[in-house]
Amino acid sequence: QKEVEQDxxxxxxxxxxxxSLNCTYSNSxxxxxxxxxxxxxxxxxxxxxxxxxxxxxxxxFTAQVDKSSKYISLFIRDSQPSDSATYxxxxxxxxxxxxxQGTTLQVKP
Amino acid sequence: ETGVxxxxxxxxxxxxxxxxxxxxxxxxxNAMYWYKQSAKKPLELMFVYSLEERVENNSVPSRxxxxxxxxxxxxxxxHTLQPEDSxxxxxxxxxxxxxxVAKNIQYFGAGTRLSVL
Numbered sequence: 001q002k003e004v005e006q007d008x009x010x011x012x013x014x015x016x017x018x019x020s021l022n023c024t025y026s027n028s029x030x031x032x033x034x035x036x037x038x039x040x041x042x043x044x045x046x047x048x049x050x051x052x053x054x055x056x057x058x059x060x061f062t063a064q065v066d067k068s069s070k071y072i073s074l075f076i077r078d079s080q081p082s083d084s085a086t087y088x089x090x091x092x093x094x095x096x097x098x099x100x101q102g103t104t105l106q107v108k109p
Numbered sequence: 110e111t112g113v114x115x116x117x118x119x120x121x122x123x124x125x126x127x128x129x130x131x132x133x134x135x136x137x138x139n140a141m142y143w144y145k146q147s148a149k150k151p152l153e154l155m156f157v158y159s160l161e162e163r164v165e166n167n168s169v170p171s172r173x174x175x176x177x178x179x180x181x182x183x184x185x186x187x188h189t190l191q192p193e194d195s196x197x198x199x200x201x202x203x204x205x206x207x208x209x210v211a212k213n214i215q216y217f218g219a220g221t222r223l224s225v226l
Binding site: 002 | 113
């Protein structure tokens with residue numbers, strides 16, 4: 001079993017849709033949870049991070065962590081074509097990041 | 110320049126060549142990382158340097174040789190690579206040793222796209 005599972009997609013949505021991206025994990029010791037966004041031909045850039053359980057909101061983006069279910073989510077409201085990218089979840093206990101496979105999102109105008 | 114800079118951005122090499130990838134960070138971090146990103150696979154951590162000492166080597170073949178001369182620079186020396194080594198090689202840096210979120214956030218460069226013929 002992989003430590004972090006993420007559906008690779010691709011996920012295609014119309015502009016303005018609400019997007020839900022998810023990861024599950026097996027290591028209950030993970031405390032830090034991150035979402036990275038990676039545009040084509042670029043490196044991953046940190047989008048959001050959360051510590052332990054709960055929600056965090058930043059503009060159109062909301063990150064949720066449910067440690068009891070070992071499940072994290074990233075919601076994108078009013079999605080834009082510029083949101084088209086690969087989204088990587090990552091998590092950590094001690095500073096070593098474990099990444100999901102990444103979900104490719106396409107937002108169509 | 111700011112952030113994490115990688116050069117070259119693209120590299121094509123034959124199996125008998127020797128080349129080096131370079132990474133430079135301008136964030137004042139004290140840890141640097143090499144990752145391999147292949148299609149349809151999660152990022153694979155290759156090496157970790159903390160305060161210029163290698164602290165992790167994840168069973169990487171010896172044809173990959175890292176070097177960290179100081180906390181701002183990281184190299185990956187390549188020799189006698191195989192076609193399956195073709196991938197995007199990413200460098201990252203972080204503030205290791207600090208508490209909380211800071212030590213868990215890594216900042217990435219744009220990567221070097223490597224093709225081995």
